Amino acid sequence: MTETLKREIITTAQVKDILGEVKADDMDQIQRWTFDYVTKFAKTEGKKAQKMVKKLVEECDLTQEEAVEVVNVMPTTLEELRAFTFGWKKLILTETLEKILAILKADSEDK
Incomplete structure (x- = not known):
């Protein structure tokens, strides 16, 4: 064991x-x-995923668990992200949702 x-x-x-x-x-x-x-x-590479999780926690006030869930799913639209985060039982402002999408998009495009 x-x-x-x-x-x-x-x-x-x-x-x-x-x-x-x-x-x-x-x-x-x-x-x-x-x-x-x-x-x-897996929707991205490990190092990119780790970087995205860190940014989401630091810049968007998500928990580690929430950030990992978002990176695993990699939503591409505001509607997808809203539907996904609806179950978290906390209000996330549109501005924050847009920032989340921007982080996912920018980091997934990085080489």
């Missing part, structure tokens, strides 16, 4: 990077399924 060193909420893109460093032969069944999933559904 493996000892847990620390718990941290990370994006699917970061999971992909972590599991990508493990040889397929060394993965157990769940790790292989997880790697297959994140390979199909």
